[in-house]
Amino acid sequence: MMTNPMELTGKRVLVTGASSGIGRACAVLASQLGATVVLVARDEKRLDQTLGLMSGNGHAVVPFDLADLEHYDLLFKQCAAEQKLQGVVHAAGLCPALPLQSVTLAVMREVMAVNYFSFLELIKYFSKKKVSDGGSVVAISSVSAQAGWLGGSLYCGSKGALDASVRALALELVSKKIRVNSVVPSNIRTPMLDAMIAVGGDEAEKEIRAKQPLGIGEPCDIAHAAAFLLSDASRFITGTNLVVDGGYLAR
Amino acid sequence: MTQAEKIGLLEEMFEAEAGTLKPETALDTLQWDSMAMLSLIALVSEKFGKRLGGAQLKAFRSLQDALDVME
Numbered sequence: 001m002m003t004n005p006m007e008l009t010g011k012r013v014l015v016t017g018a019s020s021g022i023g024r025a026c027a028v029l030a031s032q033l034g035a036t037v038v039l040v041a042r043d044e045k046r047l048d049q050t051l052g053l054m055s056g057n058g059h060a061v062v063p064f065d066l067a068d069l070e071h072y073d074l075l076f077k078q079c080a081a082e083q084k085l086q087g088v089v090h091a092a093g094l095c096p097a098l099p100l101q102s103v104t105l106a107v108m109r110e111v112m113a114v115n116y117f118s119f120l121e122l123i124k125y126f127s128k129k130k131v132s133d134g135g136s137v138v139a140i141s142s143v144s145a146q147a148g149w150l151g152g153s154l155y156c157g158s159k160g161a162l163d164a165s166v167r168a169l170a171l172e173l174v175s176k177k178i179r180v181n182s183v184v185p186s187n188i189r190t191p192m193l194d195a196m197i198a199v200g201g202d203e204a205e206k207e208i209r210a211k212q213p214l215g216i217g218e219p220c221d222i223a224h225a226a227a228f229l230l231s232d233a234s235r236f237i238t239g240t241n242l243v244v245d246g247g248y249l250a251r
Numbered sequence: 252m253t254q255a256e257k258i259g260l261l262e263e264m265f266e267a268e269a270g271t272l273k274p275e276t277a278l279d280t281l282q283w284d285s286m287a288m289l290s291l292i293a294l295v296s297e298k299f300g301k302r303l304g305g306a307q308l309k310a311f312r313s314l315q316d317a318l319d320v321m322e
Contacts, residue, residue, distance in 0.1 A: 099286045101264070102293035151289050199292065201305040 005233035009034030011135075013087035013230060014079055016066055016122065019046035021190030022140055023091030024053070025219030026226045030089075031055045033227055038079045040064050041092060066092045067113040069121055076125040086135040087230045088126050090119045093140065093158075095192050097151035097199070108154060115158035116165075123169055127176050134177030138229045139166055140222065141182040141241060143248050163241045170239030179238040183225045186245035188217040214246030221246075252298075257321045260298065261314060264290050274315040283311075295320055 013030050017023030019041035027037045031054035039047045044063040051061055064075050079085065093115045096107060119139055126132055144152055145159035163182050170180040187193055187208045193216070197205045209215060225244045228234050243249055254274075262272050265281050272281075281287070288308045295301050299321055311317060 097289055098293050099290045102290045104297070150286060199289075199303075199305045201309070204305070 004033070006033055006227055006231040008087075008227065008231055011035045011086040011230065012038065012083055013089060014038040014040060014085055014122075014126070015089045015091060016040045016118070017090070017092030017140075018050050019043045020050075021091070021192055022185065022188060022219050022222045022226075023089070024050045025223035026089045026091055026138075026140075028053045028055075029220065029223040029227050030087075030230065031059065033231070035087070035230070036060075038062055038085070040066070040075070040079070042066075066118040067110060069113055069117055072121040072125050076128075076131055080131040084130075085126060085132050087137070088122055088135075089138045089140065089226050089230065090122055091140040091226075092118065093142075093192075095155050095196070097196060098154060099151055100153050103154050111154050111158055112161075115155075116161045119162055120165065123173075123178075123180070127173055127178055132176075132178065135179075136230045136234070137169070137173075137178060137180045138226045139163075139180075139182040140226070141166075141184045143184055143186045143243070143245050145184065145241070146249060166241060167239045174238070179229075179234070181229045181234070181237060181239065182241045183222055183229065184241050184243040184245060185217065185222045186212055186248035188219055188222055190219055211251070212246040212248050213250065217244070217246050252321070254318065257318055258314070260294060260321075261317060264294055272314055274313065274318055276314045278311055278313060278316075291317060 008030055013035045015023055015027040015037055018027045018039035027039055027050055030037050036058040038060045039050055040062050041047055042065050047061045051059055062078050094111050096111055123137055139162050141162050142159040144156040145163045148156055166180050166182045173180055222244055225242055258272055262269055292303045295303055
């Protein structure tokens with residue numbers, strides 16, 4: 001009999017940022033591996049589009065603004081009222097390219113809310129007995145946590161915070177049988193990257209290609225790593241930041 | 252927003268003394284680099300709700316070009 005070590009059958013996984021890019025790819029792949037998925041993001045229409053790409057049944061679409069930090073109790077009431085969860089992928093994120101003088105307090109609050117505080121709130125609720133009996137948490141981080149770029153002060157900080165918390169949470173949640181890891185992508189072909197290239201022009205794309213020996217990655221490249229970390233194939237891995245960057249950090 | 256207020260925002264952005272910038276000021280006499288372009292994108296997005304593109308910004312020559320998109 002063939003066995004698939006990345007099998008996710010029987011697991012229920014919440015994916016944030018599931019309306020596009022890496023989050024969408026993670027949701028679709030998880031469904032193909034047998035998971036049922038709870039799709040979370042602001043845009044209901046685009047969540048429905050993701051749902052249309054998925055395999056299997058039993059998935060749920062839950063429109064929610066992840067910056068709305070006061071109301072995660074309501075989010076989890078909707079997501080885990082009838083069935084517990086076994087996994088979370090936090091892929092929602094904002095990527096502002098802003099010189100420090102343009103980093104207003106409002107932008108700081110918004111970016112940290114969506115990229116980082118959201119993660120703490122998600123895991124706070126995920127790790128409650130009512131919501132899970134253990135499982136795996138995957139944060140989608142960035143090479144920006146380890147390498148800077150012009151205009152990245154806020155974004156780099158938000159991803160660095162994520163990776164640091166992954167280590168601390170991995171230790172704290174051992175007793176709850178929850179593993180906590182991050183995937184660390186470089187530039188991936190997503191709407192977020194297309195928007196950056198639209199601002200920077202062809203030169204920006206050339207610069208990115210020069211930095212990544214394997215070229216610009218696809219969302220599925222990151223989804224594969226996230227699925228591995230969700231699956232029992234990675235049961236001995238916790239507190240790590242798994243770099244999937246086409247060689248970006250090798251330079 | 253008045254013309255003077257817009258110039259004030261640009262003076263703040265370029266860290267120029269108040270009253271020193273004019274619409275005809277050439278951008279290449281200021282520090283008009285990729286960081287300044289990102290700053291202008293952020294400024295125009297925040298105050299005027301408009302998205303500027305890189306190609307558009309590269310064609311800018313004087314402060315007037317910036318003022319033209321600030322509405």
